[in-house]
Amino acid sequence: MNAQIEGCVAVVTGGSSGIGFETLRLLLGEGAKVAFCGRDSDRLASASAALQHEYPQGDIFAYRCDVLQEAQVVAFAEAVTQRFGGVDMLINNAGQGYVAHFADTPRAAWLHEAELKLFGVINPVQAFLPQLERSAIGSITCVNSLLALQPEEHMIATSAARAALLNMTLTLSKELVGKGIRVNSILLGMVESGQWQRRFAERADKNQSWPEWTAEIARKRGIPMQRLGKPQEAAQALLFLASPLASFTTGAALDISGGFCRHL
Ligand code: NDP
Helix, strand or coil, X not given: CCCCCCCCEEXXXXXXXXXHHHHHHHHHHCCCEEEEEECCHHHHHHHHHHHHHHCCCCCEEEEECCCCCHHHHHHHHHHHHHHHCCCCEEEECCCCCCCECHHHCCHHHHHHHHHHHHHHHXXXXXXXXXXXXXXXXXXXXEEEEHHHCCCCCCEHHHHHHHHHHHHHHHHHHHHHHHHCCEEEEEEECCECCHHHHXXXXXXXXXXXXXXXXXXXXXXXXXXXXCXXXXXXXXXXXXXXXXXXXXXXXXXXXXXXXXXXXXXX
């Protein structure tokens, strides 16, 4: 399929691993120029090298930036504009979840989750908005979680913050439609990636292999497709929503959960 983004510029926050990294691969495969950020320089450098190896002709720009640091995000946007001259697609992916019940969630964690889920999107949107307004295909696509609609007790702070992000994304889609910018999100279930690999490393039974461990999670949680999602499956949905393939779609939240969603 032709995503109609050849020569267009995409920015992916948190592109150095997992879903963000797979999204960059797909974007490059469609001929887009890509910029991405992360906090860790080594991870950024190795992701950039891997992408350049797979796409020797690819135009790839990696930049160290914490999406919660407004000044850093502004500098990132300036650097991307200097490098590519504009931006067409912003994909807000950076982040991670916080696993704890109410009793074990301190005030600082509540505040951090709220900040990460909201300002992790607000900062890049503010910084890249002028460039997106100048694009003929401007889009903002946010990685969100099914927790926004289907909260879990063991991720109470993340669930609440995800719901706030979903709410904000819909409102933003209404405000920016007049500027020709589409705003959408994906609602993830459980997807194999860095976060899960870190939890796998801390598993109780060290004899369990990755396939056994992930299959057990899927069975225990009752995921109808009986597996976790692949980062590429989340990336495919992001590519679709960010590109002109979804040209009549704004304000949407696309479910990527293997059938885990239990509401209409
Ligand atoms: P990974 O840990 O593999 O990737 C996260 C990426 O975000 C890394 O590149 C990381 O780099 C970067 N990042 C994290 N915090 C920041 C920050 N403050 N500023 C800039 N970059 C940052 O995880 P996933 O691919 O799984 O996660 C991608 C998104 O999907 C996240 O928002 C996550 O919450 C969401 N999600 C994932 C689910 C899953 O099951 N995998 C389920 C629901 C939502 P670095 O650490 O170097 O900054």
